[in-house]
Structure formats: structure tokens, C-alpha cells
Amino acid sequence: MQFYLATSFIFPRSLRLRLFALCFVATHLPLIGYCAWGLATGRIALFEFILLTLATVIGTTLALFGIGALLNPIHALADALNRNEEDGAALPEVGDVIQTLYAGVHRAATATRAQMEDLTIAALEDPLTGIANRRGFLEQLDALPADQRRGCIAIVDIDFFKQVNDKLGHDEGDRVLCAFADRLSSQIRRADMVARWGGEEFAILFHESIEDEADWTLARIAARMREEPISIVDGRPVTFSAGICCWNGEDIEGTLHLADEALYEAKRSGRDCICRALPAGQQVAD
Incomplete structure (x- = not known):
């Protein structure tokens, strides 16, 4: 050769x-x-x-x-x-x-x-849950045509996930992660994208959606998490918190950062809630 x-x-x-x-x-x-x-x-x-x-x-x-x-x-x-x-x-x-x-x-x-x-x-997929990983999620966003690069980005975090591992064991923690990934994947549209962002955090693109639509979808999933829990710790169903930010197709890193800040605001607000990121840096909890 x-x-x-x-x-x-x-x-x-x-x-x-x-x-x-x-x-x-x-x-x-x-x-x-x-x-x-x-x-x-x-x-x-x-x-x-x-x-x-x-x-x-x-x-x-x-x-x-x-x-x-x-x-x-x-x-x-x-x-x-x-x-x-x-x-x-x-x-x-x-x-x-x-x-x-x-x-x-x-x-x-x-x-x-x-x-x-x-x-x-393997480089683009999370081996535990079978959904995209962080790199796969970003590559899917990059692959979108220019006229379709818009919607809402959500960063979702399982509440008190450490307690699941500590009290129920790591096998149950892995099962909860897989069940949560399945729950998210089954409750969003085909045009949307979901990925395991890292640890117990997940990222979702609500493709070509406005904040109200993304908020409503996450609220519906949150309600089902309480009604049909994927696991129970100390008598409480496993829930999640989320931060939402609009994405106009330009600065994905900035959008992810704002969604992450909204997520932390949701945690500070008591968890099991959804916050929106506002341009002025303020968040509105639902």
C-alpha cells in the first residue's frame, strides 16, 4: 500500500x-x-x-x-x-x-x-439509556437546515437522584435513568430531540416550538411522573426540575447556558418545577 x-x-x-x-x-x-x-x-x-x-x-x-x-x-x-x-x-x-x-x-x-x-x-449514543449523548445531541442540532434551526432548549434534572443511588442502590439508579429516558422519549414529538446531557441531566430540543408549548409538554410529563412514578424514595415519587430557553438557531452555547441557569432557579425554587429563561436574566417559575 x-x-x-x-x-x-x-x-x-x-x-x-x-x-x-x-x-x-x-x-x-x-x-x-x-x-x-x-x-x-x-x-x-x-x-x-x-x-x-x-x-x-x-x-x-x-x-x-x-x-x-x-x-x-x-x-x-x-x-x-x-x-x-x-x-x-x-x-x-x-x-x-x-x-x-x-x-x-x-x-x-x-x-x-x-x-x-x-x-x-458509540461516540454519539449513551450506552446506558440508548438515546443520544451530549455530542450526539449537538451534532443533530448542527445537522439541521438553516431554516429549521429554532425552537426551545430544555435542560432537565432528576430531583434528589443521589438519594436513589444511596438508598435504593446503583442498579435501581441505572433503571431510573433508563425509565426516565424512555418517559421523555415517549412523551415528545418525533421532530423533537432528547439526549442524556450527563449524569442525571437530560437535554431536549422542542423543535420549532414556542416556550408555552415546551412548558406545557414538560408540565404534562411532570404530572405523569407524580401519578405514575418510575420509582419512589422515602414515600415520594421521583420528580424532575427543568429550565427552558428559546433558541433562534444562532448561539447554541448561550442558549444552553441560559437554560442551565433556569434549571438552577427551578432547583432553588423547591424542585419539581419548570423555569423559563428571560433575556434580562430573570426566570419565571411555573
Whole structure:
């Protein structure tokens, strides 16, 4: 592979011409040596020079023809495989050695592609809850078309989550996180996005929604958390607090910061409530 890349400047768009150039140079080394010796000694013979040149060119042509004949079945196999891969068709019979070689390369490439896809998913998905992580959430926002980059951002935090771990155990804490992620995902629209922001915090994009719509949706989820709790600690259902901020598609970091400040205001207000971030830095608790 290193040699292939190192010689890519020689006819970069034609492998056959590159092979011809390499074969020509390699097979003409004796001729070059003969010319250098003849010029140095003055004993060069024109007829011998022409005869040797013709013989070298013929040898190069034969070598290139042979290499091309050996490569043709592999190219044909690659074309057939590309055409039949989606249909699950068998590889064409082009010889056991070539078929085995190409099948091995194809399996390795397929396995590598699958591993790359798994790594990509792992980098963007929270392994515990199965929803997007912080990086995946931000990449989804970046991928939105310019005319759709608006809505409301909410930062949501499970109230007194440490007590869940301390009193009920970490296994129950993991179950609560998964149940809460499912609860959020099932109660928002398909156009909205939810992600685990970190620890017991979650982020939600209410796509192209106004604050009232986002507030109403979160209030509905909060009411269900009390009526159908995902867990109970010290006789109280597990609840959440949230901060909401409008997003106009420009400064996502600033919007997230304001939503986070609204979340802390909700916690200071007694938890189990929702606060909106206002441009002036004030929050309104619901």
C-alpha cells in the first residue's frame, strides 16, 4: 500500500499506464547501463542499441499484457460483487485463488466498515439509556437546515437522584435513568430531540416550538411522573426540575447556558418545577 501511494503521482488516473511506466523503467535498466558504458568507452554500436531497445520494449509490452490479464478477473469480480451485493448473489467463478483472495478482502472490509459504524454509534449514543449523548445531541442540532434551526432548549434534572443511588442502590439508579429516558422519549414529538446531557441531566430540543408549548409538554410529563412514578424514595415519587430557553438557531452555547441557569432557579425554587429563561436574566417559575 505504501508503494502504491508513493507512486500515485505517476498516471494517477490509470493503473495500467502506471504499471507500464514502472515496467518500462525496470526493464530498461540494462539498456540504460549499456548506453552509459558505451558512452563512457566509445564502443556503443547503433545496431545493437536499436536491437536491444526493441527487445526491451517488446518485453515490457508482454509483461504489461500479462499483468493486465491477471488483473482482469479481479476487476470483473469486483464489478460483479458491486452489482450483486445487495441481492446476496454468489461470487462468480473466476478461479479458487482469486475468489478466495477477493472474498477474504471483502470480508475484512465489511468487518472494518461494521466496526467503524459501531464506533460512530458509540461516540454519539449513551450506552446506558440508548438515546443520544451530549455530542450526539449537538451534532443533530448542527445537522439541521438553516431554516429549521429554532425552537426551545430544555435542560432537565432528576430531583434528589443521589438519594436513589444511596438508598435504593446503583442498579435501581441505572433503571431510573433508563425509565426516565424512555418517559421523555415517549412523551415528545418525533421532530423533537432528547439526549442524556450527563449524569442525571437530560437535554431536549422542542423543535420549532414556542416556550408555552415546551412548558406545557414538560408540565404534562411532570404530572405523569407524580401519578405514575418510575420509582419512589422515602414515600415520594421521583420528580424532575427543568429550565427552558428559546433558541433562534444562532448561539447554541448561550442558549444552553441560559437554560442551565433556569434549571438552577427551578432547583432553588423547591424542585419539581419548570423555569423559563428571560433575556434580562430573570426566570419565571411555573
